[in-house]
Amino acid sequence: MKIVTLISLLLFPALYAESQTAEELVKQVKAKLDLVNDYEASGTIKTNVVFIKAPVAKVKVYYKKPNKIRINNESGISFIPKGSVNINLSNLFMNNGNYDLIDGGKDATTGYRIVKLLPKEENSEIALSVLYIDEKTALIRKARTTTRENGTYELDMTYGKYASYGLADKVIFSFSTKDYKLPKGVTFDYDDGSKNEQETARMKNKTGRVEIVYSSYKINAGVPDSVFKE
Amino acid sequence: MWKLLQIELFKIFKRPRTYIAFGAVAAIVFLFQAGMKFDGKSYLDLILNSVSDSFEVSDDFKGRILNGYFICFAILNILLIQMPLLVALIAGDSIAGEANMGTLRLSLSRPVSRTEYMLVKFTASVIYTVILLIWLALIALFGSMIIFGTNTLVVFRAGTIEMMEAGDVMWRYFAAFGYAAVALTTVAALAFLLSVFAENSIGPIIATMSIVIVLTILSEMNIPLYDKTIKPYLFTSHMVAWKGFFYVKADPEGTTIRGSIHNLPAILKSMGILVAYIMLFVGSAVWVFRKKIF
Numbered sequence: 001m002k003i004v005t006l007i008s009l010l011l012f013p014a015l016y017a018e019s020q021t022a023e024e025l026v027k028q029v030k031a032k033l034d035l036v037n038d039y040e041a042s043g044t045i046k047t048n049v050v051f052i053k054a055p056v057a058k059v060k061v062y063y064k065k066p067n068k069i070r071i072n073n074e075s076g077i078s079f080i081p082k083g084s085v086n087i088n089l090s091n092l093f094m095n096n097g098n099y100d101l102i103d104g105g106k107d108a109t110t111g112y113r114i115v116k117l118l119p120k121e122e123n124s125e126i127a128l129s130v131l132y133i134d135e136k137t138a139l140i141r142k143a144r145t146t147t148r149e150n151g152t153y154e155l156d157m158t159y160g161k162y163a164s165y166g167l168a169d170k171v172i173f174s175f176s177t178k179d180y181k182l183p184k185g186v187t188f189d190y191d192d193g194s195k196n197e198q199e200t201a202r203m204k205n206k207t208g209r210v211e212i213v214y215s216s217y218k219i220n221a222g223v224p225d226s227v228f229k230e
Numbered sequence: 231m232w233k234l235l236q237i238e239l240f241k242i243f244k245r246p247r248t249y250i251a252f253g254a255v256a257a258i259v260f261l262f263q264a265g266m267k268f269d270g271k272s273y274l275d276l277i278l279n280s281v282s283d284s285f286e287v288s289d290d291f292k293g294r295i296l297n298g299y300f301i302c303f304a305i306l307n308i309l310l311i312q313m314p315l316l317v318a319l320i321a322g323d324s325i326a327g328e329a330n331m332g333t334l335r336l337s338l339s340r341p342v343s344r345t346e347y348m349l350v351k352f353t354a355s356v357i358y359t360v361i362l363l364i365w366l367a368l369i370a371l372f373g374s375m376i377i378f379g380t381n382t383l384v385v386f387r388a389g390t391i392e393m394m395e396a397g398d399v400m401w402r403y404f405a406a407f408g409y410a411a412v413a414l415t416t417v418a419a420l421a422f423l424l425s426v427f428a429e430n431s432i433g434p435i436i437a438t439m440s441i442v443i444v445l446t447i448l449s450e451m452n453i454p455l456y457d458k459t460i461k462p463y464l465f466t467s468h469m470v471a472w473k474g475f476f477y478v479k480a481d482p483e484g485t486t487i488r489g490s491i492h493n494l495p496a497i498l499k500s501m502g503i504l505v506a507y508i509m510l511f512v513g514s515a516v517w518v519f520r521k522k523i524f
Contacts, residue, residue: 047484051391053478053485054391054485055394077295079391080291082286178284181389182280182386183388187387189388192497193496208284
């Protein structure tokens with residue numbers, strides 16, 4: 001009987017995965033993330049906001065449990081969106097179980113399991129998190145977080161060699177932007193005839209994207225607290 | 231002609247008042263740099279106010295923006311509006327000053343044509359303008375680089391934020407200073423023209439500054455019909471085109487394309503308009519001077 005079970009586990013893992021409850025799945029995801037106490041990651045950051053033209057910059061991302069995270073520019077300057085603290089997925093589970101889980105079934109196109117996290121605390125900054133979890137690998141592929149004051153953020157993750165720790169190789173952070181405008185009397189702009197083009201472009205898209213591509217992680221090697229100080 | 235130019239340059243640089251401009255530029259730049267060193271973050275708070283809702287604006291972030299390239303850009307932004315006065319001080323004095331001192335007739339008694347004389351006078355004013363700009367570049371650009379270091383240049387426009395890597399900035403400054411030389415030469419040419427009509431230098435200097443100030447205000451106004459009819463032909467609208475070298479192209483994902491200029495043809499057109507103005511002002515000055523009876 002044991003042999004039959006083992007063979008069926010190896011041949012049809014999805015069959016068993018589907019039978020998982022949302023709680024069990026989240027537990028598995030958390031277990032992976034909990035393996036990481038701290039990390040120092042190197043990578044590049046690309047900003048895609050309609051009113052910003054920015055070069056790709058080199059960054060170092062530092063994380064330390066429970067929720068310390070810092071993005072430092074190694075070279076150049078980057079506009080880091082508010083709420084980028086959520087690029088660390090552990091932050092989604094910060095309430096330490098103090099949230100309700102709602103099983104949202106499966107996403108029709110990707111097949112990922114949809115799990116909704118509703119904080120029990122009334123004053124929690126996060127109003128709702130929707131996770132798209134790959135059941136086979138127990139990895140969060142996509143997360144949408146709605147906050148009370150800072151709008152909605154979306155994370156898209158691509159995993160590679162650090163997947164066993166639940167750490168992504170590439171993170172796309174999408175967020176809503178507000179209009180940017182400075183008085184012309186302050187900037188004394190040169191009118192090169194491109195104003196209309198810019199105006200049209202700005203009206204089109206109010207969602208910004210920041211793409212971080214990690215080249216390496218140093219996991220659990222220790223990160224001093226001084227890194228997180230201003 | 232070369233000898234005549236040497237004499238004119240000697241006359242310009244022998245006068246103590248010539249150095250007022252160099253002193254004034256140095257004082258403004260040093261004061262601005264000191265202000266930025268101690269309170270630059272407050273200045274940035276004002277500019278970053280409209281993005282602080284969406285982005286993290288930490289002290290470290292502001293400190294990175296406040297680098298030598300940014301400081302130089304901010305200095306040029308304010309100083310290139312004041313510089314015409316300093317240029318007019320010399321160009322407006324070139325003919326009127328001689329008339330006031332009574333040396334004009336004596337100068338014209340030499341075996342030099344009036345056209346040659348005028349061209350030499352104007353060339354001397356242009357050389358002074360270029361030297362003043364080199365002085366500005368030395369203290370505003372290289373001085374700021376030493377004091378504040380270098381990093382990505384962030385240019386805040388009315389509707390966009392342009393960012394370029396540190397390694398992609400220096401050539402833009404060389405191009406911008408080259409363009410500024412043409413822009414200030416236009417002012418020198420205007421002062422030079424007005425100088426022909428005056429008997430003392432105060433009149434052309436004040437008249438030049440008044441014209442530049444009024445036209446600059448007109449260039450900054452946005453009135454629909456006027457925007458497309460008069461504004462494009464005011465030389466002051468084109469004097470700020472040096473900034474065009476700091477407006478970059480981006481790929482569809484918003485990433486700055488290294489070495490790009492957003493609208494080079496527009497800058498070249500602006501430069502062409504300024505050169506046309508220079509030729510018009512200098513040509514008119516020579517023509518009037520040739521007809522003038524002393």
